[in-house]
Amino acid sequence: xxxxxxxxxxxxxxxxxxxxxxxxxxxxxxxxxxxxxxxxxxxxxxxxxxxxxxxxxxxxxxxxxxxxxxxxxxxxxxxxxxxxxxxxxxxxxxxxxxxxxxxxxxxxxxxxxxxxxxxxxxxxxxxxxxxxxxxxxxxxxxxxxxxxxxxxxxxxxxxxxxxxxxxxxxxxxxxxxxxxxxxxxxxxxxxxxxxxxxxxxxxxxx
Numbered sequence: 392x393x394x395x396x397x398x399x400x401x402x403x404x405x406x407x408x409x410x411x412x413x414x415x416x417x418x419x420x421x422x423x424x425x426x427x428x429x430x431x432x433x434x435x436x437x438x439x440x441x442x443x444x445x446x447x448x449x450x451x452x453x454x455x456x457x458x459x460x461x462x463x464x465x466x467x468x469x470x471x472x473x474x475x476x477x478x479x480x481x482x483x484x485x486x487x488x489x490x491x492x493x494x495x496x497x498x499x500x501x502x503x504x505x506x507x508x509x510x511x512x513x514x515x516x517x518x519x520x521x522x523x524x525x526x527x528x529x530x531x532x533x534x535x536x537x538x539x540x541x542x543x544x545x546x547x548x549x550x551x552x553x554x555x556x557x558x559x560x561x562x563x564x565x566x567x568x569x570x571x572x573x574x575x576x577x578x579x580x581x582x583x584x585x586x587x588x589x590x591x592x593x594x595x596x597x
Contacts, residue, residue: 434446
């Protein structure tokens with residue numbers, strides 16, 4: 392008899408994986424809702440928008456086929472993102488596209504931002520808000536932030552999501568996106584600054 396699950400049963404990775412291995416459709420629906428947009432975002436940051444959705448779908452096929460071997464050494468999110476990143480990099484090589492993952496960096500004038508050890512001369516800008524809860528409670532401000540995030544370049548979206556929202560290490564982000572530590576820090580700085588600017592504008596006009 393097939394074990395039946397309810398949405399409330401999937402409160403963590405272990406439960407979600409158990410449900411998917413059992414073939415439960417609710418588990419798959421929850422996993423896709425949670426992780427598919429982020430997988431598309433990672434693919435877009437690596438290979439561009441044209442192939443991002445296809446890459447994410449291929450990553451799901453690969454992940455589902457390997458799910459029984461997932462050892463839980465990382466979070467489900469990290470595992471799926473790594474599969475997506477590897478698929479995107481493989482596709483990039485196969486397409487023989489001469490796409491630089493550091494494109495447009497010449498416009499950032501970053502040389503004077505780092506010392507000889509590739510560290511920031513100044514700290515990466517930090518969030519200047521009362522509490523994250525205060526933003527969530529303010530629906531208008533939340534919408535502004537979401538719109539600003541959607542307008543960020545794909546690599547900025549990816550770094551901001553992985554570092555600030557998912558808690559990935561800077562080293563892991565660099566490995567996933569195949570960028571240098573200095574580039575990752577600039578991406579994070581620019582993404583935070585863009586959102587901070589919108590927050591400040593809203594606060595000044597409120």
